[in-house]
Amino acid sequence: MxxxxxxxxxxxxxxxxxxxxxxxxxxxxxxxxxxxEPVELKEVDFIFDKTYKCPVCDKEFKARTVRTGKVKLVGSDSDLRPKYQFDTLKYDAVTCPNCGYSVLTRYFNINPTSGQMKLIRDNVCKAFRGIKEPGEIMTYDDALTRHKLALLCSIVKRGKASEKAYTCLKMGWLLRGKSETLPKDTPNREAVIKGLQEAENEALVNAYEGFTEAFSKENFPMCGMDETTVTYLTAELARKIGKYDDALRLCARVITAKNVNDRIKEKARDMKDLIYEATGKKES
Ligand SMILES: [Zn+2]
Structure with a gap:
């Protein structure tokens, strides 16, 4: 044995x-x-509840948040919309479920002034009737509601043009994301997509107008972007909404800018070609 x-x-x-x-x-x-056999991580594996303290009502609340540094970037659109393995943009606005104060996460640590707080309390908090808690992950509709409230708060508090523009841009990107991932069995799918595209275009028009206004009133960096990046972005927004002359003028500024990386100049040249193609015009 x-x-x-x-x-x-x-x-x-x-x-x-x-x-x-x-x-x-x-x-x-x-x-x-x-x-x-690597374990395939899903969106929910990257999400945790972050605790915030609302500057308007002083109450603590939790919001779904993406663990930074863990999600892979897989590409970007011509208007710099980043694309990750799942749409992290859905988590970029937070709403206090107690009073309705909402803001893009990048601005959360910039507290509103006492005057702005009053405007938010009088115009948003008084009317706020609560918001639906999202599930484990944020749907596009959850995200859009929070971004709409963030835009409303930025308007009510008379926030900077760049903040309003950036919030509109992010709404446009969310509407695009929703349209791209709309389930095949959605009733009236074509019509829904058309509606989403129209809403995206409206958001981009507002983003374009906001960045144009911000150029004359604010300093760089703006929303975390340097001057050339914002110029390129505004040019691309102008192209997308059909303002070709403005787009070409801004493109020229990117192409002739000094001390700028070649990649963004290359993108501006590509944009110029697209516009010439669309309008049948030739470079003069
Ligand atoms: Zn609050």
Whole structure:
């Protein structure tokens, strides 16, 4: 019976066949198999509840938040909309469920002035009737509601043009994301997509107007972007909404800017080509 002989007499007969050392080869194979089948992480695996303290009503609340640095960037659109393995943009606005104060997360730490607080309390909080808690992950509709409230708060508090523009831009991107991922079995799918595209265009028109206003009133960096990036972005927004002359004028500024990386100049040249193609005009 070997190493364990005799143990069966004290009831351990069933265990006397155990190995002292596990088979290393089998262990290695099992480990390799595990490595070959990486666990696919889903959106919910990147989300946690972050605690905020509302500057308007002083109450603490939790909001779904993306763990930064863990999500892979997979590309971007011509208007700089970043694309990750799932749409992280849905988590970029927070709403206090108690009073309705809403803002893009990037501005959360900039507290409204006392005058702005009063405007928000009088015009938003007094009318606010609560907001539906999202599920484990934020749907596009959850996100759009929060972004709309953030835009409303930025208007009511007479916020900067760039903040309003950036909020509109993010709404446009969300509407695009919703349209791109609309389930195949959505009733009247074509009409719904058309409606989403029209709403996106309206958001981009407002973003364009806001950035144009911000150019003359604000300093750079703006919304975390340097002057050339905002110029390029505004040019692309102008192109998308059909303001080709404005787009070309802004493109020229990007192309002739000094100390700018070649990639953004290249993008501006591509945009110019697209406009010439669309209008049938040639470069003069
Ligand atoms: Zn609040």
């Amino acid at each position: 070997g190493l364990f002989s005799g143990l069966e007499e004290i009831g351990m007969g069933g265990l006397t066949n155990v190995k002292v050392f596990e088979d290393e080869k089998a262990k290695l194979a099992a480990a390799q198999k595990k490595r070959k």
